[in-house]
Amino acid sequence: MELPALSPQGVSARTRRWRRVRRIVALPIAALALAGCTVPTFGAAPGATTSSRSVYHLWQGFSIGAAIIGTLVVVLILWAVIFYRRKSDRIPKQSQYHIPLELTYTIVPILIVLGLFAATIVVENKEVANPKTNVTINVNAFQWGWKFTYPGENVVVVGQTTQDPEIVMPVNENVHINLTSSDVVHGFYVHAFNFSRYALPGVLNQFTLRAVSTGTYDGQCTQLCGLYHSLMFFRVKVVSQSEYTTWLASNANASAAQAAQKATNQQTSSVVPTKTSKSEENN
Amino acid sequence: MTDVLDPPVAAEVHDPAHEEHHGPTGFLKWITTTDHKVIGMSYTVTAVIMMVIGGAFAEIIRVQLSAPNNSLVSFAQYNELFTMHGSVMIYLFAGPFAFGALANIIVPIQIGAPDMAFPRLNALSYWLYLTGSITVLSGFFVAGGAASFGWVAYAPLSNSINTPGAGADLWIGGLLLTGFSAIFTGVNLCATIFYLRAPGMTMFRMPIFTWNMLVTAILILLAFPVLTAGLIMLYCDRHFGTHIFSVPGGGVPVLWQHIFWFWGHPEVYILALPFFGMVTEIIPVFSRKPVFGYKGMVFATMTIGALSLGVWAHHMFTTGVVLLPFFSIMSLLIAVPTGIKMFNWIGTMWRGEIWFSTAMLMAIGFLFTFLVGGITGIYLASPPLDFFTHDTYFVVAHFHSIVMALVLGAMGGLYYWGPKMTGYLLNETIGKVQFWFLFIGTQVFTLPGYLLGLRGMPRRVPVYPLHPSWQFLNQLSTVGAIMIGISTVAFMVNIVYSWKKYPAGDNPWDGHTLEWFTTSPPPHHNFYRLPRIRSERPTWDYNHPDHAAAEHGHHDKNPVA
Numbered sequence: 001m002e003l004p005a006l007s008p009q010g011v012s013a014r015t016r017r018w019r020r021v022r023r024i025v026a027l028p029i030a031a032l033a034l035a036g037c038t039v040p041t042f043g044a045a046p047g048a049t050t051s052s053r054s055v056y057h058l059w060q061g062f063s064i065g066a067a068i069i070g071t072l073v074v075v076l077i078l079w080a081v082i083f084y085r086r087k088s089d090r091i092p093k094q095s096q097y098h099i100p101l102e103l104t105y106t107i108v109p110i111l112i113v114l115g116l117f118a119a120t121i122v123v124e125n126k127e128v129a130n131p132k133t134n135v136t137i138n139v140n141a142f143q144w145g146w147k148f149t150y151p152g153e154n155v156v157v158v159g160q161t162t163q164d165p166e167i168v169m170p171v172n173e174n175v176h177i178n179l180t181s182s183d184v185v186h187g188f189y190v191h192a193f194n195f196s197r198y199a200l201p202g203v204l205n206q207f208t209l210r211a212v213s214t215g216t217y218d219g220q221c222t223q224l225c226g227l228y229h230s231l232m233f234f235r236v237k238v239v240s241q242s243e244y245t246t247w248l249a250s251n252a253n254a255s256a257a258q259a260a261q262k263a264t265n266q267q268t269s270s271v272v273p274t275k276t277s278k279s280e281e282n283n
Numbered sequence: 284m285t286d287v288l289d290p291p292v293a294a295e296v297h298d299p300a301h302e303e304h305h306g307p308t309g310f311l312k313w314i315t316t317t318d319h320k321v322i323g324m325s326y327t328v329t330a331v332i333m334m335v336i337g338g339a340f341a342e343i344i345r346v347q348l349s350a351p352n353n354s355l356v357s358f359a360q361y362n363e364l365f366t367m368h369g370s371v372m373i374y375l376f377a378g379p380f381a382f383g384a385l386a387n388i389i390v391p392i393q394i395g396a397p398d399m400a401f402p403r404l405n406a407l408s409y410w411l412y413l414t415g416s417i418t419v420l421s422g423f424f425v426a427g428g429a430a431s432f433g434w435v436a437y438a439p440l441s442n443s444i445n446t447p448g449a450g451a452d453l454w455i456g457g458l459l460l461t462g463f464s465a466i467f468t469g470v471n472l473c474a475t476i477f478y479l480r481a482p483g484m485t486m487f488r489m490p491i492f493t494w495n496m497l498v499t500a501i502l503i504l505l506a507f508p509v510l511t512a513g514l515i516m517l518y519c520d521r522h523f524g525t526h527i528f529s530v531p532g533g534g535v536p537v538l539w540q541h542i543f544w545f546w547g548h549p550e551v552y553i554l555a556l557p558f559f560g561m562v563t564e565i566i567p568v569f570s571r572k573p574v575f576g577y578k579g580m581v582f583a584t585m586t587i588g589a590l591s592l593g594v595w596a597h598h599m600f601t602t603g604v605v606l607l608p609f610f611s612i613m614s615l616l617i618a619v620p621t622g623i624k625m626f627n628w629i630g631t632m633w634r635g636e637i638w639f640s641t642a643m644l645m646a647i648g649f650l651f652t653f654l655v656g657g658i659t660g661i662y663l664a665s666p667p668l669d670f671f672t673h674d675t676y677f678v679v680a681h682f683h684s685i686v687m688a689l690v691l692g693a694m695g696g697l698y699y700w701g702p703k704m705t706g707y708l709l710n711e712t713i714g715k716v717q718f719w720f721l722f723i724g725t726q727v728f729t730l731p732g733y734l735l736g737l738r739g740m741p742r743r744v745p746v747y748p749l750h751p752s753w754q755f756l757n758q759l760s761t762v763g764a765i766m767i768g769i770s771t772v773a774f775m776v777n778i779v780y781s782w783k784k785y786p787a788g789d790n791p792w793d794g795h796t797l798e799w800f801t802t803s804p805p806p807h808h809n810f811y812r813l814p815r816i817r818s819e820r821p822t823w824d825y826n827h828p829d830h831a832a833a834e835h836g837h838h839d840k841n842p843v844a
Contacts, residue, residue: 200603
């Protein structure tokens with residue numbers, strides 16, 4: 001990034017050069033800090049939940065670091081490639097060690113990594129926290145569809161590859177999700193939430209989503225789960241609190257829900273008993 | 284350093300004429316040999332064939348993805364294709380190419396050994412590898428087709444109910460065979476490096492490639508038995524009624540992920556370290572300088588090896604059942620030794636006299652591609668960012684940047700050591716055409732994947748009906764994949780075109796290490812004579828006695844900016 005100037009002034013020249021380097025590095029950072037909200041997106045989006053926004057800012061932070069370090073390394077490689085092409089049969093100076101320099105590029109990365117780790121922990125703790133909630137939704141993944149149950153509300157939504165189900169959830173409310181799988185490993189992924197979590201057989205995974213803007217968002221299974229993995233879609237519909245209450249009331253049909261549940265049980269459990277019987281046969 | 288040439292030390296008392304090996308030739312030689320060079324060549328040819336097969340699968344996958352609702356292959360065929368693409372590339376190409384092919388040939392010569400420590404075991408490794416490879420691939424010819432649960436075979440998708448059929452069993456059996464092959468090669472490399480070094484070849488005079496292969500071999504010994512055990516458990520679950528990974532039987536499916544990745548993450552470095560080593564041999568030779576920070580490089584390699592055993596669960600951040608901060612910091616820390624390596628490579632080129640041979644171009648292409656893959660890997664070490672990108676094309680693009688960097692390194696290794704292995708150079712013009720197709724193709728192939736992942740495209744999907752807007756980036760990626768395919772064709776053309784055309788001589792690149800001291804190809808037991816070994820560059824010291832490496836600590840007062 002800088003000319004390896006063979007200055008006769010020695011140390012003072014080096015100090016000057018370092019000041020210049022610092023200025024060059026500091027300027028864009030300061031500019032970014034001042035610009036605030038104009039930090040580039042680096043391909044990501046803030047998303048629709050509180051967590052997704054923290055993740056987005058973490059993404060931006062990582063990307064700024066990546067851009068600076070990546071640019072530095074690319075410039076160094078290009079510099080070497082352009083200016084140290086073989087021009088003669090000369091044998092260059094056989095330098096092999098420069099301990100201060102080597103220590104610098106060991107210690108500085110450690111500090112950068114610790115910084116990244118600290119930022120990670122802050123966002124992670126927010127994201128995996130399970131604050132008190134009024135709304136709980138049980139999400140069950142199966143080959144190849146989803147079942148959303150609203151415990152205590154008598155609402156069940158089931159959808160398979162032929163018909164994508166929709167989770168309805170209220171905006172500005174902590175929504176507690178209990179995620180399970182009936183058969184193989186699935187991935188519960190909502191792009192607009194910048195979030196995914198495995199649905200594991202035999203494990204109850206819990207997390208909290210807090211949507212901050214209404215709308216309908218696409219979700220999809222991201223963990224390979226067999227033949228129709230690519231068609232295992234769902235949607236998340238974030239609505240206002242009043243719309244949510246209305247929706248619950250109009251869908252709280254106990255008998256219909258039970259029927260639907262029965263149908264799903266048959267559908268999903270058709271796999272499980274086979275498993276057991278097959279294993280027994282083998283035994 | 285004295286200005287007198289060190290006299291060569293006679294390694295063998297025999298007349299060279301007596302050294303000619305009077306064994307069988309042709310097919311009989313191939314099936315009966317225990318010579319590490321012949322076994323290594325068999326490995327090389329087999330592994331490159333595997334690369335071509337795996338690459339062909341990749342081309343079909345990429346063409347299928349060039350339209351949202353393409354129907355070139357069925358869903359079932361698609362699952363088989365990406366499973367076998369990953370399996371062939373990881374288990375049957377990259378690993379065996381690194382430690383079976385190049386390490387097998389080069390490591391004994393680099394340390395002045397006559398052969399591997401256990402030549403017959405070495406031969407067994409190759410035959411296990413070949414039979415294992417054929418076993419895995421034969422899955423395509425059985426009813427129900429090849430394995431279709433992804434190269435990671437997550438339980439319970441890989442059990443006998445969700446994936447019935449012989450294809451999956453052949454996959455397990457084949458991997459057991461290649462796994463044993465890897466373990467035996469690991470044993471062999473360790474023993475060879477520890478016990479068969481020539482007089483004067485101390486550990487800290489070993490070339491970096493040999494160092495990296497030592498760490499790789501140790502990682503193989505620690506990691507592969509775990510995979511072997513896991514595969515046996517999986518097979519028992521499938522056929523003998525055990526319930527290790529099945530919930531109805533009281534088992535724990537996520538245990539498979541732990542076992543798999545306990546092997547799988549060291550495996551990433553088992554794949555990567557040999558190629559780091561190749562690049563570390565190529566860059567100094569073509570810059571006419573010693574490796575910058577040789578000892579730092581060795582310690583960085585050891586650190587990577589050690590850390591790689593404690594990061595497996597970063598593949599499992601989204602399972603919700605692992606300790607996130609621990610695996611996060613361990614994974615982030617790997618960036619430090621990897622960064623040291625990157626700066627050491629640049630430091631080696633710094634103020635050198637760089638000769639842009641095909642091998643060197645491949646090595647520089649490696650640096651750029653590995654930089655992209657390395658930096659995106661840092662994102663994935665952060666659990667919240669992993670939740671965001673896990674199982675999307677971001678991850679696919681990340682590890683393809685890494686593995687394509689390794690392919691560039693592998694090609695560099697073939698152009699660099701090919702003349703030593705065969706006695707003939709490859710055509711440089713065709714080589715450069717190959718390089719540019721491979722390098723540009725790699726970027727055009729991987730970079731759109733990052734954007735697709737950020738827009739939410741999941742892995743392992745043959746169609747994306749709800750998102751026709753992803754088509755353009757997918758097509759771009761497909762174009763890149765086709766360019767990579769063209770580069771492979773160029774490589775084949777080069778082999779045919781250059782066949783026995785350009786005799787290499789003993790030392791075509793003014794090499795540093797012992798392999799450039801012997802003939803091309805080396806005689807039966809590698810050396811008629813050896814130079815004095817007083818640094819990690821004995822051949823260079825012999826040829827350029829006035830240009831030994833600058834003393835430790837005597838550095839330029841006005842260093843790199």
